[in-house]
Amino acid sequence: MDAKQEKSKQRYILVVEDEEDIVKLLSFHLEKEGYRVESRGNGREALELIQDKLPDLIVLDIMLPEMDGLEVCRRLRGNQKTASIPILILSARNEEFDKVLGLELGADDYMVKPFSVRELVARVRAMLRRLEQQGQPARENEAEEVLTLSGITLYPEQHRVTVNDEAKTLTHKEFLLLHLLMANAGKVLTREILLDKVWNYEVEVDTRTVDVHIRYLRQKIEPDPANPIYIETVRGVGYKFKVDRGTYHLSTFLVVPLLNLLSYLSISILVDKWYVPLSTCGG
Numbered sequence: 001m002d003a004k005q006e007k008s009k010q011r012y013i014l015v016v017e018d019e020e021d022i023v024k025l026l027s028f029h030l031e032k033e034g035y036r037v038e039s040r041g042n043g044r045e046a047l048e049l050i051q052d053k054l055p056d057l058i059v060l061d062i063m064l065p066e067m068d069g070l071e072v073c074r075r076l077r078g079n080q081k082t083a084s085i086p087i088l089i090l091s092a093r094n095e096e097f098d099k100v101l102g103l104e105l106g107a108d109d110y111m112v113k114p115f116s117v118r119e120l121v122a123r124v125r126a127m128l129r130r131l132e133q134q135g136q137p138a139r140e141n142e143a144e145e146v147l148t149l150s151g152i153t154l155y156p157e158q159h160r161v162t163v164n165d166e167a168k169t170l171t172h173k174e175f176l177l178l179h180l181l182m183a184n185a186g187k188v189l190t191r192e193i194l195l196d197k198v199w200n201y202e203v204e205v206d207t208r209t210v211d212v213h214i215r216y217l218r219q220k221i222e223p224d225p226a227n228p229i230y231i232e233t234v235r236g237v238g239y240k241f242k243v244d245r246g247t248y249h250l251s252t253f254l255v256v257p258l259l260n261l262l263s264y265l266s267i268s269i270l271v272d273k274w275y276v277p278l279s280t281c282g283g
């Protein structure tokens, strides 16, 4: 089995927790166990990430900014796509009420802070073993490749984009759009496909939403949004990330011979300069 296959079999755990020390501690110990770990510090961002990449298991703190863990749990259980992801809830000692509610909402296990990390890792292992016994393979949508095209680099794991090494702040939807377009560079993606992949089960959107988001995205990544060089509109169909073949040909057929010519000239000049004094010496 090669490294890539090994990685695709790796279980992916999402830690949703706003206390950085706990995140660091859990990440360290879970990664040591061979799991791939990502974390989010608030409920809303966690839900966005989960929509994008389904984890094999979620460690979910109750007290979170923006949206608390119970609400996250309720939403995950209410959605067919995420309903069966195992959830281990974390909570402070005095939140006894939440324990009942959390389990009622469909959390699979529950730990009270302060907890033993070894105990938590053991419970995670047990929960994942149950998945294996049910024959559920590791999710295969993780460990995505970094994409680099025409000066734009997209890091799926870190949710980060740079244009000519300058970091750009994109919204979640803009990021998903760009990711999809870059992953299919050179191919036209229809508005319907983009709508389906980026907005999946949200009902209150139509194809104009795609155009609006493409416009925002262009404002952030295009040097001149009115004359886009990256994202091309294919009239009546959709959008395409341009594969910059022009630059490639230019560098191959113009720049390289030019460099060769320059190096040839400089060698000739050097030889000339050497040649004169040498011949003088000889005489």
Ligand code: CA
Binding pocket: 017, 018, 019, 061, 062, 063, 064
């Ligand atoms: Ca917390």
